[in-house]
Amino acid sequence: xxxxxxxxxxxxxxxxxxxxxxxxxxxxxxxxxxxxxxxxxxxxxxxxxxxxxxxxxxxxxxxxxxxxxxxxxxxxxxxxxxxxxxxxxxxxxxxxxxxxxxxxxxxxxxxxxxxxxxxxxxxxxxxxxxxxxxxxxxxxxxxxxxxxxxxxxxxxxxxxxxxxxxxxxxxxxxxxxxxxxxxxxxxxxxxxxxxxxxxxxxxxxxxxxxxxxxxxxxxxxxxxxxxxxxxxxxxxxxxxxxxxxxxxxxxxxxxxxxxxxxxxxxxxxxxxxxxxxxxxxxxx
Numbered sequence: 001x002x003x004x005x006x007x008x009x010x011x012x013x014x015x016x017x018x019x020x021x022x023x024x025x026x027x028x029x030x031x032x033x034x035x036x037x038x039x040x041x042x043x044x045x046x047x048x049x050x051x052x053x054x055x056x057x058x059x060x061x062x063x064x065x066x067x068x069x070x071x072x073x074x075x076x077x078x079x080x081x082x083x084x085x086x087x088x089x090x091x092x093x094x095x096x097x098x099x100x101x102x103x104x105x106x107x108x109x110x111x112x113x114x115x116x117x118x119x120x121x122x123x124x125x126x127x128x129x130x131x132x133x134x135x136x137x138x139x140x141x142x143x144x145x146x147x148x149x150x151x152x153x154x155x156x157x158x159x160x161x162x163x164x165x166x167x168x169x170x171x172x173x174x175x176x177x178x179x180x181x182x183x184x185x186x187x188x189x190x191x192x193x194x195x196x197x198x199x200x201x202x203x204x205x206x207x208x209x210x211x212x213x214x215x216x217x218x219x220x221x222x223x224x225x226x227x228x229x230x231x232x233x234x235x236x237x238x239x240x241x242x243x244x245x246x247x248x249x250x251x252x253x254x255x256x257x258x259x260x261x262x263x264x265x266x267x268x269x270x271x272x273x274x275x276x277x278x279x280x281x282x283x284x
Contacts, residue, residue: 045246045255046239049102055093057110061123062089064096064106070137077146077249079106080123080162082114082155085177092152095234095241102242103250105142114155115179117162124167146249150241152230153177153200160208163187170248172241173208174230175200182208188216188282190244190259192237194225195274202275209277216282218259220266221275236272 051066066076079099083089089096089108096106107123114120124147130138148170149159156176163171163185171185174192177200182189189212193205202221209219222229222236230237244259246252258265260282267276 044239045102045242045258048098049100049242051101051103053097053100055097058126060110060119061126062108062110063127064089064093064100064108065138066100066103066105069105069141070139072141074103075141075143076103076105077143077148077245078124078127079104079148079150079245079249080120080159080168081106081108082117082120082149082151082158082162083109083112084151084153084155086112087152087155088112091231092234094232095230095238098234098238099242099245102246104245105138109155109158114151114158115161115177117158117165120149120151120158120162121165124165143249148172148245148249150174150245151176153227154179156200160185160189163189170244172244173205174237174241175227176205176208178204178207180208182212183214185212185215188248190218190220190240192240193219193221193275194227194229195221195223196226199227206277209279213279213281217279218266218282219275219277220273223270223272223274240266240272 054065054067056063088110096108099106107127109119109123111119127142128144130136131142131144133139146169147167149162149168150172151159152174154177156173157180159171159173160176160180160182162168168187170188172190175194175197191205191209193202206219209217229235243255246255257263266273
């Protein structure tokens with residue numbers, strides 16, 4: 001089966017990253033230098049954001065979030081994350097911390113079998129409880145009105161599955177596996193493929209895009225990327241994924257211009273993208 005091909009490489013990467021990252025144990029990471037403004041940091045979506053970050057490992061969910069969230073002057077949007085087959089959040093730690101540094105709370109499902117999206121939805125439930133708890137540092141700091149779903153490989157398919165949840169505002173599946181039905185999704189979608197992916201071939205991601213004629217949908221194929229480019233250092237995936245979520249969950253119009261309108265930034269960036277397609281609902 002397709003998913004079994006991921007077992008050896010992802011398990012090896014997990015062991016390597018666990019050794020270097022302390023198996024995802026609670027930790028803090030510094031974002032932009034002190035005094036850097038949120039607006040300036042956000043202009044380069046691939047650069048670390050203005051927030052120092054923290055990690056909380058739970059039984060079902062690992063949270064990546066702005067470290068000083070308890071004293072934040074704003075509510076922070078949510079991204080729920082699904083892992084690839086036999087993988088855990090620590091494998092994608094750099095990407096998830098990058099989003100946290102940009103002001104998002106990432107609720108990553110701990111399961112290595114995420115396709116049904118159950119644990120991803122549990123992350124929303126967890127943050128709903130934390131937001132309502134006066135004793136929690138997340139109290140009244142979670143923007144539950146703006147939630148996105150993302151994931152890689154099997155987790156990318158899970159992001160499509162979770163996209164049917166009415167609490168979700170947008171989805172961003174990364175090299176999604178085939179076990180999902182995008183007909184059930186009713187929010188904008190950015191579907192990312194890797195030009196050199198030999199596990200989830202680009203044509204499989206294009207099939208989702210072609211079927212998504214009822215929602216604003218964009219297909220982006222990253223030049224030279226294989227199935228594991230997003231693992232560890234997310235490289236070319238960091239900037240466009242951050243910009244997409246900034247546009248849809250934070251109302252960032254500069255980020256929105258990367259994908260929509262006549263001056264669509266990714267549409268002319270042939271150095272980063274080997275193929276970009278926008279359907280009629282997104283081509284506005």
